Amino acid sequence: MTDRLIRLYPAGYRTAHGPEIAATHREMTAGLPRAARLRADADLAAHAVRVRLGLDSASRGGRLFAVAAPFSLAAAAVVAGLELTRWYTGFVVSPTPAWVQLSTTGPGWGLWLLSALLVCVGAVVALTGRWVPGVVAAGCGLLGSVALWGVVEPSRGGGAVVPVAALLTVGVVLACPPDRRADPGLSAAAGAMAGVGWLPLVAVGTGGFVVTTDHGAWPLLVLVASGVALALRRRSSGLLELGAMAVASPSLLGRAYADAWLDLRPVLAMLLALPLAAAATACWQGVRRRRSP
Numbered sequence: 001m002t003d004r005l006i007r008l009y010p011a012g013y014r015t016a017h018g019p020e021i022a023a024t025h026r027e028m029t030a031g032l033p034r035a036a037r038l039r040a041d042a043d044l045a046a047h048a049v050r051v052r053l054g055l056d057s058a059s060r061g062g063r064l065f066a067v068a069a070p071f072s073l074a075a076a077a078v079v080a081g082l083e084l085t086r087w088y089t090g091f092v093v094s095p096t097p098a099w100v101q102l103s104t105t106g107p108g109w110g111l112w113l114l115s116a117l118l119v120c121v122g123a124v125v126a127l128t129g130r131w132v133p134g135v136v137a138a139g140c141g142l143l144g145s146v147a148l149w150g151v152v153e154p155s156r157g158g159g160a161v162v163p164v165a166a167l168l169t170v171g172v173v174l175a176c177p178p179d180r181r182a183d184p185g186l187s188a189a190a191g192a193m194a195g196v197g198w199l200p201l202v203a204v205g206t207g208g209f210v211v212t213t214d215h216g217a218w219p220l221l222v223l224v225a226s227g228v229a230l231a232l233r234r235r236s237s238g239l240l241e242l243g244a245m246a247v248a249s250p251s252l253l254g255r256a257y258a259d260a261w262l263d264l265r266p267v268l269a270m271l272l273a274l275p276l277a278a279a280a281t282a283c284w285q286g287v288r289r290r291r292s293p
Contacts, residue, residue: 002026005041008048050177057177060240066183067230067244069176070127070190071223073138075251076169077123078197078219080116080141082255085202087113108151115144127191131182135173142166165254172247189226197222197252217270220252224273231281235288238281246274 002025006018021044029040047056054061091101118141126134146163153159197219227245231238256267 002041002044005044005048008045008052010052013051046178055175055177057180061175062177062180064240064244064247065172065175066177066180067186067241068247069173069181070183070186071193071226071245071248072169072172072251073123073126073135074190074194074197075219075223075248076138076142076166077120077194079251079255080119080123080145081194081198082201083116084113084120085198106151108148112145112148112152115141115148117141118144123194124191126182127187127194129182129184129187139170139173142170161257162254165250168250172250186230189230193222193226217256217266220249220256220270221273223249223252224277227274228277228281231285235285237285238278242274242278242281249274 002022005025006014006022009018009021025040025044029037032040050056050062051059055065056062057066091098094101119138120141122134122136122138122141124134125137128134143166146166149163153162201218223245224242227241228238231241234241253267253270256270257264
């Protein structure tokens with residue numbers, strides 16, 4: 001069985017590391033119960049597939065998704081949080097009695113709101129250190145929102161973009177290498193990004209400030225600023241960090257597209273922020289290196 005699993009690795013990697021991996025795997029699984037051995041075999045197969053796809057922790061793709069995953073969860077939580085606060089604001093300000101509103105809310109809308117709540121709770125749990133249960137909860141919420149999109153789409157707009165963005169978010173989170181999950185620094189930065197991206201829009205939506213709609217620009221700008229700050233802290237060129245922010249952005253872009261009622265122009269204008277920020281960060285880092293003794 002072990003030899004067949006080793007064949008899942010790319011030929012070059014298998015030649016260089018196959019015997020060592022096989023010997024270690026046999027030693028670790030010797031005497032284990034069948035269920036534990038099957039889990040170990042599944043972990044080995046998953047690692048082989050990640051290496052073949054370039055998504056292991058040593059590859060560029062793995063490092064990219066390791067940075068993108070917590071921010072992708074945070075972006076999804078921002079969108080889900082805005083959905084919940086939008087519903088709650090309408091619920092509170094409506095002159096219709098609360099019991100009438102609740103009784104006339106269809107089961108589809110109720111499950112949609114429950115899915116949004118699962119995304120928010122799951123993101124909080126994952127970003128505060130319990131990655132696996134948090135991702136499971138957030139993933140169930142995202143998949144639930146995809147299944148229920150046909151119920152809410154007529155009144156929300158956005159076509160197929162929003163559910164596709166949710167599926168991409170699930171893919172980004174699952175692509176994070178297991179040994180790079182729940183990095184405390186990245187999780188804290190992603191949590192801060194979610195708070196800063198969500199709270200001002202709640203204030204705007206509840207009438208705290210008199211401004212026009214931003215078409216979803218604010219959360220995306222906060223995401224871009226987070227990538228720039230991360231790159232400056234790491235003293236890197238910013239390509240990895242801003243690339244990760246681009247990978248983490250589908251949820252925010254899907255919301256912007258829906259809020260703009262399928263008008264691509266504001267979304268395309270927002271997308272320019274990512275390459276512009278990457279270019280500015282790279283230039284700044286180059287200037288800083290030249291000035292350093």
